[in-house]
Amino acid sequence: xxxxxxxxxxxxxxxxxxxxxxxxxxxxxxxxxxxxxxxxxxxxxxxxxxxxxxxxxxxxxxxxxxxxxxxxxxxxxxxxxxxxxxxxxxxxxxxxxxxxxxxxxxxxxxxxxxxxxxxxxxxxxxxxxxx
Numbered sequence: 291x292x293x294x295x296x297x298x299x300x301x302x303x304x305x306x307x308x309x310x311x312x313x314x315x316x317x318x319x320x321x322x323x324x325x326x327x328x329x330x331x332x333x334x335x336x337x338x339x340x341x342x343x344x345x346x347x348x349x350x351x352x353x354x355x356x357x358x359x360x361x362x363x364x365x366x367x368x369x370x371x372x373x374x375x376x377x378x379x380x381x382x383x384x385x386x387x388x389x390x391x392x393x394x395x396x397x398x399x400x401x402x403x404x405x406x407x408x409x410x411x412x413x414x415x416x417x418x419x420x421x
Contacts, residue, residue, distance in 0.1 A: 295420035296420040303378050304378050307375075309381055309382070310326040310331055312324045312325065312326040312341075321344040323341055324340070333381070338355050338357050340355070342381070349368065349370045349372075351364060366381070366384070370404060370406070373403050375401070
């Protein structure tokens, strides 16, 4: 299994949708993709820091941080291993902005979502699509 490959694909999907990312990090069972607030984005982030978190137990969430230390976590209504296009669409929908018309339209069917439990063979196969 390669969580890094999955997070790399999600980061690329966010970039393609007009949601620039600063980088991404994969740790065992969790990941972090911070948005790059210095670059033009379809979302006007009104936070000191914004990004996506992922964990095997909780799935995807938007993390919004304001100084001094105020954090807000917003779970995204997407499957555990949501396709990159599904995640970009969920972030844009949460922000109330449409995806730009000059961007490719996300097609979650191109890489299907997986919403089974972590640690199963099906989870491993779904994650392996991003190796």
